[in-house]
Amino acid sequence: MLVTLAALLLGLAVIALILGLIQPKWVLIGNGHKTRAKVLLIYSLVFVIGIILNVIALPSSFEAGKKALSDKNYEYAIIKLESIPSDDKHYSEAQALLKQAHLLLWPSKLEAAKKANTEHQYARVIQLLTDYPKKEEGYTEASQLIAAANAELEEQQKQKNAEAAAKEADAAYAKAEEERKKALSDYPECDSKNATEAVTSALADAPLGRVHGYALIKIKNAAELSASPAERKCQGIAFMNDGNSYPIMFSFARDGEDIMVQAQVIGL
Incomplete structure (x- = not known):
């Protein structure tokens, strides 16, 4: 109040x-x-x-320490009880409580660390047990818990590093893919009308058209073989003006500011 x-x-x-x-x-x-x-x-x-x-x-150091001990807050209890001077009327009782607090401190920390370990709070485990005295009962178990917690934290860090590296690789791939698509945007898709028109024109200007009189009617089943910023390669079935169909290979590549078209009708 x-x-x-x-x-x-x-x-x-x-x-x-x-x-x-x-x-x-x-x-x-x-x-x-x-x-x-x-x-x-x-x-x-x-x-x-x-x-x-x-x-x-404010409660006295003795009352505060006594309450902390009953609340199982042993570290705070030790701090408050140790601050009581020897001429204080509660000194003797405080020393008895202090001994009790010291006796209960590390077992309570060990139990808290076990609980933290089951909840995967590995940093908390290390925080609780790092200064565990060798002379205290449970030291071996505390050491094992610390070692296991450190191993788990190292594994978690490895996973984080791997995830970060994967994200970085994904970002680099996405950027490269975006640049590749941007570079490829100048080349017509293999199965597009523009591709057919470009191949038709190229064949008409080639000896196959000018000398032998062959002309491309249409390309069916056009598909991409490979694509890079330097070149897009395609294949398909060419229907020619002689009434027959032939396999055809055609590609688009940049030559300065121009897009060059190459086509080969296999069998002619």
Whole structure:
């Protein structure tokens, strides 16, 4: 109760001081002269009262240590009980409680570490057991738990590194694929109308067309053999003006600013 009252007084004093220094009438009541000096005097006094109540309300080191021990907070209990001077009336009892806290500290840490281990909180295991004394019972088990936790953390780090490397590789592949597709965008798709028109024109200008009179009617089953920024290679079945069909290989490649077309009708 006193702790709550002290906190309220301290909070009230701070807020009132801030507001009162801005405008005294906000925090002073009555009809008297309202000045910042009066605000400072009144609420400084309230602040001091709050601090005094807070000090009074705080439990002694002995009580705090005793409560911490009952709450199984052995480390805090040891800190509070060790701070009690030898001339304190509770010194003898505090020493007995201190011995009890020391006796229970490491077994409790070992149990907490076991629980953390089952919950895969390996960093917590190491934190709890790192300074486990060799003379304490359970030291061997604590050492084994630390070793296992370190191994698990190393494995987790390896997995994280592998995942990071995989993400980096995926990003690099995606970037390369994007650049490849961008470079390939200048070449017509193997089964597109533009590809057929380009091959038809190329064959017409070749000796096969100019000298022998062959002409391409259409390409069926056109498929991509390979594709790179340098060249796209395709194959398919060419239907020619002689009424027959032949395997055809054709490709598109960049020559400076131009796209060059090469085609070979197999069997002619």
